[in-house]
Amino acid sequence: MECNGKVYLVGAGPGAADLLTLRAARLIASADIVLHDALVGADVLALAVRAEVVDVGKRCGLASTSQSFIGRRLVEAAHRHRTVVRLKGGDPMLFGRAQEEIDALIDAGIEFEIVPGVTAAFAAAAEIRSPLTVRGLGRSVTFLTARVAKGEGPSQWWRAAVAADTVAIYMAGRQLADLAEELIDAGIPAARPVALVSNASLSSVQWQRLTLGALLDPRMSGGEAPTLLLIGEALAWRNPANEGSKRVLISGAPEPVSGPQRRLVA
Numbered sequence: 001m002e003c004n005g006k007v008y009l010v011g012a013g014p015g016a017a018d019l020l021t022l023r024a025a026r027l028i029a030s031a032d033i034v035l036h037d038a039l040v041g042a043d044v045l046a047l048a049v050r051a052e053v054v055d056v057g058k059r060c061g062l063a064s065t066s067q068s069f070i071g072r073r074l075v076e077a078a079h080r081h082r083t084v085v086r087l088k089g090g091d092p093m094l095f096g097r098a099q100e101e102i103d104a105l106i107d108a109g110i111e112f113e114i115v116p117g118v119t120a121a122f123a124a125a126a127e128i129r130s131p132l133t134v135r136g137l138g139r140s141v142t143f144l145t146a147r148v149a150k151g152e153g154p155s156q157w158w159r160a161a162v163a164a165d166t167v168a169i170y171m172a173g174r175q176l177a178d179l180a181e182e183l184i185d186a187g188i189p190a191a192r193p194v195a196l197v198s199n200a201s202l203s204s205v206q207w208q209r210l211t212l213g214a215l216l217d218p219r220m221s222g223g224e225a226p227t228l229l230l231i232g233e234a235l236a237w238r239n240p241a242n243e244g245s246k247r248v249l250i251s252g253a254p255e256p257v258s259g260p261q262r263r264l265v266a
Ligand SMILES: C[S@@+](CC[C@H](N)C(=O)[O-])C[C@H]1O[C@@H](n2cnc3c(N)ncnc32)[C@H](O)[C@@H]1O
Pocket: 014, 015, 039, 060, 088, 089, 090, 091, 092, 093, 094, 095, 096, 118, 119, 120, 121, 123, 124, 169, 170, 171, 172, 173, 197, 198, 199, 200, 201, 202, 226, 227, 228, 229
């Protein structure tokens, strides 16, 4: 069958629609069909004014559409439509299983293009007003997930965390105590500053500054919200500019124990 369609793997950013790139917004507005992840919000989807909008629900850990099914849907969509947008949370090239989709498109001979987006770690750093690199405290950043795919075998994921100055752990929300234990066992001091940030860039954002050791408390959880764990000396509470966030971010929240934060403890 002849195929005139082109597929765009588009980064939807961390949630706020106005953090989309201009290119992403234009493509969404002109798309014939948009296939999106579960984390892509209604404000972003509202830009798809003329498209058929399909939830292909990739949400880590929760029931999600199989990757091969998504690949087939993309190929099928490219045969039926001229502009196919595959909207993926954050940046499509980071923990987004983009390779499987790219493989499916290449195998089917379909033209495609990647449109980057703001990844969650950058949105989280912006929320808490802490740079991921700070002169003398952090000159390297690692993007990490401790989750392993079925059949991948044992992972020594913590090695990368030990080697980096600042670590951004994705898909961290529901396994904080286990992660902290493994990192401390691997040699990261329990006193290392961390920040937990859920729903970065959205009005429902929650965040909290702690130490790695404090995450051993089993009550600590990001719950079902997308949560990122930042670890590193660069996260230490020493930036006077952060004082402003106390007023902006914690209105209505209980008084913080140390420094401005939005509590995540159940
Ligand atoms: C499957 S990964 C996709 C990451 C995405 N490609 C990116 O670049 O941000 C999903 C994870 O990203 C993180 N995440 C996504 N959006 C977030 C947000 N708004 N706030 C905090 N963490 C977020 C969470 O750790 C979540 O479990």
